[in-house]
Amino acid sequence: MLSNEIEESTCTDPQDSDSDDDGIPDGVEDSNHNGVVDFGETDPCDPDTDGDGILDGDEDSNHNSIVDNGETDPLDYDTDNDGMDDGWEIEFGLDPLVDDADEGVPSESEEDPEEASSDDSE
Numbered sequence: 605m606l607s608n609e610i611e612e613s614t615c616t617d618p619q620d621s622d623s624d625d626d627g628i629p630d631g632v633e634d635s636n637h638n639g640v641v642d643f644g645e646t647d648p649c650d651p652d653t654d655g656d657g658i659l660d661g662d663e664d665s666n667h668n669s670i671v672d673n674g675e676t677d678p679l680d681y682d683t684d685n686d687g688m689d690d691g692w693e694i695e696f697g698l699d700p701l702v703d704d705a706d707e708g709v710p711s712e713s714e715e716d717p718e719e720a721s722s723d724d725s726e
């Protein structure tokens with residue numbers, strides 16, 4: 605049985621340019637082509653590298669391995685750091701690129717204490 609040691613260590617198939625079928629070619633995900641998922645690279649064996657429920661190829665919609673304007677970060681499950689996963693935000697109609705954590709949560713606890721004492725008429 606012939607085994608290719610390099611290919612054996614990863615899931616990547618030389619016959620398949622997109623092993624995890626996330627839309628981004630293996631060679632773009634493993635941008636330095638060393639068979640290792642380095643810092644800043646998406647995993648060519650995992651269609652959802654950050655596990656936020658959105659495929660890498662949907663986050664990096666133009667498949668260039670760069671987080672462009674309007675794209676979520678395939679390496680950050682919470683691109684806008686508002687505490688909600690990108691996939692969760694999309695599911696609930698929020699914008700994963702906008703911190704909308706306190707949207708709809710009223711924070712009107714500030715009342716002017718001088719408003720209460722209005723007995724000093726002119």
Ligand SMILES: [Ca+2]
Pocket residue numbers: 622623624625626627628629630633648
């Ligand atoms: Ca891929």
Ligand SMILES: [Ca+2]
Pocket residue numbers: 651652653654655656657658659660663678
């Ligand atoms: Ca993802």
Ligand SMILES: [Ca+2]
Pocket residue numbers: 664665666667668669670671672675
């Ligand atoms: Ca991109």
Ligand SMILES: [Ca+2]
Pocket residue numbers: 681682683684685686687688689690693700
């Ligand atoms: Ca978020």
